[in-house]
Amino acid sequence: MGDLEQLIADELAQPVDPRAVDAAAAIAAGYPGARAVLFYGSCLRTGAIDGQMLDFYLIVRDYREAYGKRWLAWANLLIPPNVFPFERNGVAAKYAVLSEADFMRLTGPEASTVSVWARFAQPARLVWAADDAARDASVQAVARAPATLLSLAPVKGDLLERWRAGFTLTYSAELRAERGDRPGAIVDWDPARYERIGSAITPMPLYSAARWRSLRRMGKLMTLVRLAKASLTFAGGVDYLAWKINRHAGAGIVVKPWQRRHPLLGAIILLPRLLRKGAVR
Template sequence: MATLLEQIEAVLAPETERRAAPSVHAVADAARRHWGGGVVAVLFYGSCLRSGEDEGKLVDLYLLAEGYGQVHRWFLPRLLNRLVPPNVYYVETVFEGRTVRAKYALVSLEQLSRLVGPETDNPYFWARFAQPTGILWARDPAVAATVRRALAQAVASMAAAARPLLGAAPTARDLWVEALAQTYATELRSEPAGKGHELFDHAPERWERLGRLVLAALPAPGKGDREACRARWRRRQRQGKLWSVARLVKAAFTFQGGADYLVWKVERHSGVRMELTPWQRRHPVLAAPVLFWKYRRLGAFR
């Protein structure tokens, strides 16, 4: 009989294998080329995957590395990538006469496989990869199998973390909407109250099938389980926000190319174009206050 993770993998198979637009593959290839042979897989997720549209948007990608020594020449980026994963970068490429843009995160496959597990209290990784994710490229079948198992584990971890908050007979919608709401609350970004319902309704059959599998496998909460679970989520919220701050601080030194995206975005909406200095390109977060002041003076903001 198939294990729970094998059953989850079977449900996820169509989305992991779904073909993406050639433009998405083009920008993914551009990101992968930057790191050479150290990258073993490229994943696609987020709003562009859900909508099937990338024109005028920012494609969300994950690059999975064989190891940090294979992708980082210097000690500090390797250390920061391991201690506060992931490192985040920006890339753009020209495809069929237009510019395709992507934000991508870099993490090792070994670390990702560990961070989506139930022993990892912070939901940052298992919350993301419980949502629809495509495998754009994998180096070989063994890597693809490891990625599929990590995605299935993310679903199982997220469900197990949220199940005690619910009553004796929750629906699949109850489970996933609650789980998504709790994970969003652990980050600095704000999401509207109905975001969980929106994500569920985008792929209801997928979430229903996954919900039935995990709810059949997870025990109903016992006396005191709900309050203990709420206490764990309150702790996750406190710790998650600290992790979010740490990632923002790190981005001031590791986020490469983000300033170019900012310039494009402002020009697209206001018509105001600005030429960046090399320092501003290298340190977009540190440069942000000066850029904001210059844009305001030029009339880009009112």
């Protein structure tokens, strides 16, 4: 195991709130062929659980094996990931489902969108694994993400400036509700971590303005496509979307009853207003 993979393995193994571990095990128990569950996002950084929605990725061996419904397997294969809500013992969460093959592919520079590698360039925890092979595969996939970000970041400034520039570009490549200072805040939360991880990476310079134009076009399109798909799998998804945008952007969105009955139509009508107000970018 190389230096980077060892650092990632050590980071993934750090303990978290037992309630997050319990939720992860319960999520994995619902899927034949579950291989790993990873915990990431703002709740991991802050340690907040109460009143929050935790973020997990569930890694499975194969989509057909994981789902009882064939259409869900096809949806996950064609437009990964599928996203579902979860609640247990007062802990609310959402989890995204990826196969081991897709997880490895989407953390690398060959991915056509930034969504997976941008998230796993940040801290994560491996809170459940089926066996040692699943654990090793998760470490290998996660270790690709920070290397991808630094490779695609502009080659200028010191190491922390490259991290900040890379995250800024990823935020521009998705429809996001967070404030404009969020990319820098991610690095500033634990700069020593980014120095440590970054020092173990010898990035292959892959930055190009044309590549980022392509990533922005595809990323914003896929955000809308995934929103449409989530309206079929995520009960209460429109309420979660409104909560997150209000939390990060202070947009004052109030979900109307008809939007809960027709979440996809409601989101399509709402999006232009949010763009004009700058609530999503």
